[in-house]
Amino acid sequence: AALNDGLRSQVSAALKEGRVTPTELCQRCLALIKSTKFLNAYITVVEESALKQAEESEERYKRGQPLGILDGIPIAVKDNFNTAGIETTCASNMLKGYISPYNATVVQKLLDQGAVLLGKTNLDEFAMGSGSTDGVFGPVRNPWSYSKQYKEKSVPKSHSEDEESNWVITGGSSGGSAAAVSSFTCFAALGSDTGGSTRNPAAHCGVVGLKPTYGLISRHGLIPLVNSMDVPGILTRCVDDAAVLLGSLAGHDPKDSTTIQDDFKPFELPNLTDVSKLSIGIPKEYHAPGLSSEILALWSKAADLFKNAGAKVVEVSLPHTRYSIVCYHVLCTAEVASNMARFDGLEYGHRSGMKDSTESMYAATRREGFNDVVRGRILSGNYFLLKQNYEKYFVKAQKVRRLIANDFVKVFRSGVDILLTPTTLSDAAPYTEFIQEDNRTRSAQDDILTQAANMAGLPAINVPTALSERGLPVGLQFIGRSFQEKQLLTVAKWFEKQVQFPMIQLEEVKRHDSDVFQHQKSASFS
Amino acid sequence: QKVSVEVLEHLEHLALVDFRDLEGVERLQKAIQFADQLQEVSTDGVEPMDSVLEDRCLYLREDDVTEGNCTKELLENAREKVEEYFVAPPGNIPLPKLEERETFLQGS
Numbered sequence: 001a002a003l004n005d006g007l008r009s010q011v012s013a014a015l016k017e018g019r020v021t022p023t024e025l026c027q028r029c030l031a032l033i034k035s036t037k038f039l040n041a042y043i044t045v046v047e048e049s050a051l052k053q054a055e056e057s058e059e060r061y062k063r064g065q066p067l068g069i070l071d072g073i074p075i076a077v078k079d080n081f082n083t084a085g086i087e088t089t090c091a092s093n094m095l096k097g098y099i100s101p102y103n104a105t106v107v108q109k110l111l112d113q114g115a116v117l118l119g120k121t122n123l124d125e126f127a128m129g130s131g132s133t134d135g136v137f138g139p140v141r142n143p144w145s146y147s148k149q150y151k152e153k154s155v156p157k158s159h160s161e162d163e164e165s166n167w168v169i170t171g172g173s174s175g176g177s178a179a180a181v182s183s184f185t186c187f188a189a190l191g192s193d194t195g196g197s198t199r200n201p202a203a204h205c206g207v208v209g210l211k212p213t214y215g216l217i218s219r220h221g222l223i224p225l226v227n228s229m230d231v232p233g234i235l236t237r238c239v240d241d242a243a244v245l246l247g248s249l250a251g252h253d254p255k256d257s258t259t260i261q262d263d264f265k266p267f268e269l270p271n272l273t274d275v276s277k278l279s280i281g282i283p284k285e286y287h288a289p290g291l292s293s294e295i296l297a298l299w300s301k302a303a304d305l306f307k308n309a310g311a312k313v314v315e316v317s318l319p320h321t322r323y324s325i326v327c328y329h330v331l332c333t334a335e336v337a338s339n340m341a342r343f344d345g346l347e348y349g350h351r352s353g354m355k356d357s358t359e360s361m362y363a364a365t366r367r368e369g370f371n372d373v374v375r376g377r378i379l380s381g382n383y384f385l386l387k388q389n390y391e392k393y394f395v396k397a398q399k400v401r402r403l404i405a406n407d408f409v410k411v412f413r414s415g416v417d418i419l420l421t422p423t424t425l426s427d428a429a430p431y432t433e434f435i436q437e438d439n440r441t442r443s444a445q446d447d448i449l450t451q452a453a454n455m456a457g458l459p460a461i462n463v464p465t466a467l468s469e470r471g472l473p474v475g476l477q478f479i480g481r482s483f484q485e486k487q488l489l490t491v492a493k494w495f496e497k498q499v500q501f502p503m504i505q506l507e508e509v510k511r512h513d514s515d516v517f518q519h520q521k522s523a524s525f526s
Numbered sequence: 527q528k529v530s531v532e533v534l535e536h537l538e539h540l541a542l543v544d545f546r547d548l549e550g551v552e553r554l555q556k557a558i559q560f561a562d563q564l565q566e567v568s569t570d571g572v573e574p575m576d577s578v579l580e581d582r583c584l585y586l587r588e589d590d591v592t593e594g595n596c597t598k599e600l601l602e603n604a605r606e607k608v609e610e611y612f613v614a615p616p617g618n619i620p621l622p623k624l625e626e627r628e629t630f631l632q633g634s
Binding site: 098099101214215228252254257258259260261320323326327329330333337344345346347348349351354355356357358359360361362363366367370372375376378379380382383384386392393395396397398399400401402403405438440444456457482 | 529533536537538540541542543544545546549550553554556557558560561563564565566567569572573574575576577578579582584585586587596599600602603604605606612614615616617619620621622
């Protein structure tokens with residue numbers, strides 16, 4: 001089996017038949033992590049425990065009793081999920097050295113199915129950002145920066161200066177997870193999505209990024225940013241794999257009272273051949289200012305693809321789209337102000353040496369532990385929550401949120417099944433260019449296409465679509481109705497098959513896995 | 527309209543986070559300016575939305591103790607503790623006044 005194989009279709013079969021062992025898979029991934037260290041995708045790699053898990057998995061396969069499709073599969077988890085006995089930092093000084101005493105529910109579920117946890121991935125500090133550039137462990141580099149496809153298209157200024165200064169960002173905040181999946185160091189990774197944090201890096205790194213419906217997957221153990229919008233995100237190399245992960249993670253969790261109580265039935269995706277009964281909505285407001293002409297053309301091409309295949313493609317309107325970023329800005333900072341209050345140095349995390357008083361200790365701890373972005377959001381949030389501002393900002397934003405959510409309800413009620421939109425405004429920017437604007441400005445610009453789905457709690461997925469002029473991935477987004485992940489993923493899978501997104505050609509992967517490039521296959525193996 | 531020093535100081539007190547420098551204050555100013563765009567939207571007769579799951583009932587479980595006795599694990603991550611207590615510096619002491627604090631706002 002090759003590192004780029006689809007889980008359900010290839011790897012699982014290979015493991016069952018003994019053509020490859022969990023230990024081999026684990027070792028290959030660990031070796032690749034080492035040779036792609038320059039990507040800075042991982043904060044912590046747990047080599048010993050991963051190999052032990054792989055060994056245990058191997059025993060189960062030998063006895064003919066694997067726990068399921070995920071048994072023995074190497075995965076990575078964003079470093080804002082609690083993982084028992086493993087450091088969980090949220091890429092912040094505030095939690096450096098913090099060893100989680102428990103597993104987040106989603107992590108526990110993966111481990112219970114025999115998945116092999118390789119390590120924790122890098123992110124923007126406390127998941128605040130859209131570049132994965134603002135964590136204390138440094139920025140994550142997009143693996144595509146080192147791809148043949150990108151190098152061929154970049155104009156070499158000088159031979160040595162080229163690679164070092166030309167690298168592009170992964171997007172964020174789940175950049176580490178996206179880079180890990182994109183560079184084949186794991187088969188799937190967990191991210192989180194509050195404003196687009198899973199879909200944005202998925203688009204830039206050419207992988208599938210699924211944001212499930214709010215309430216479907218447990219947030220217990222996911223260090224919260226915005227309780228009313230956060231969801232765990234799933235990053236994989238193909239849509240079928242995302243369905244496998246979803247199947248193992250979704251469902252009510254008594255430990256998270258915001259998970260719905262409905263029974264969730266894992267599903268296999270059908271191979272859709274007839275799209276004539278489908279109605280695809282194209283929201284005109286998603287033709288946002290700053291959308292690159294390349295992506296606009298791709299979006300249009302995709303709409304035509306559906307039309308030519310017999311689907312009904314209609315232009316729709318989500319009139320409050322342009323206010324979603326402002327609305328998000330207020331609600332997010334307000335909830336952040338509340339959620340970050342728990343970091344006071346007393347029970348866990350960084351603690352300042354200040355001893356004068358409790359308050360001064362808290363203040364000093366937070367001064368030392370949080371970066372500018374986090375502190376800025378806490379202060380803004382507190383401003384919007386002041387008695388004199390509460391109605392004008394916080395409650396107002398909550399009202400606008402309802403308007404945004406209602407826009408979607410109206411469109412879906414009019415007979416549209418799925419919405420098709422771009423995921424990002426452009427392909428990944430070079431790091432040197434990205435950092436010229438501050439975090440808030442960038443987030444405001446980049447989240448515009450992904451944010452509204454979080455407002456309304458809807459499921460959304462990024463599907464890698466094509467390479468840009470610069471040889472970098474561009475993805476398109478599908479947004480579905482609440483809890484209709486099966487329909488959403490079925491359509492996404494059909495689209496994935498049509499576009500045949502090219503596989504990344506990475507030197508490092510080539511060296512490790514000689515049969516990866518034997519066939520010029522696409523990332524989708526259905 | 528600029529935010530007054532009194533409000534800035536009040537925020538530092540509430541948030542227990544400092545502005546650090548002029549950039550920090552300007553960041554807040556920009557954030558407020560940005561948020562003011564909300565006023566353009568008409569929300570007459572619209573109810574605030576707390577949660578997208580507002581139409582559902584929250585799961586309430588039985589009032590039974592199902593886990594606990596994890597004092598040792600929970601104390602593991604605390605820097606300062608004595609027996610089963612987290613140790614904090616003396617409380618009920620307000621932060622020093624603006625003039626006495628080492629904060630950027632002092633200069634404004």
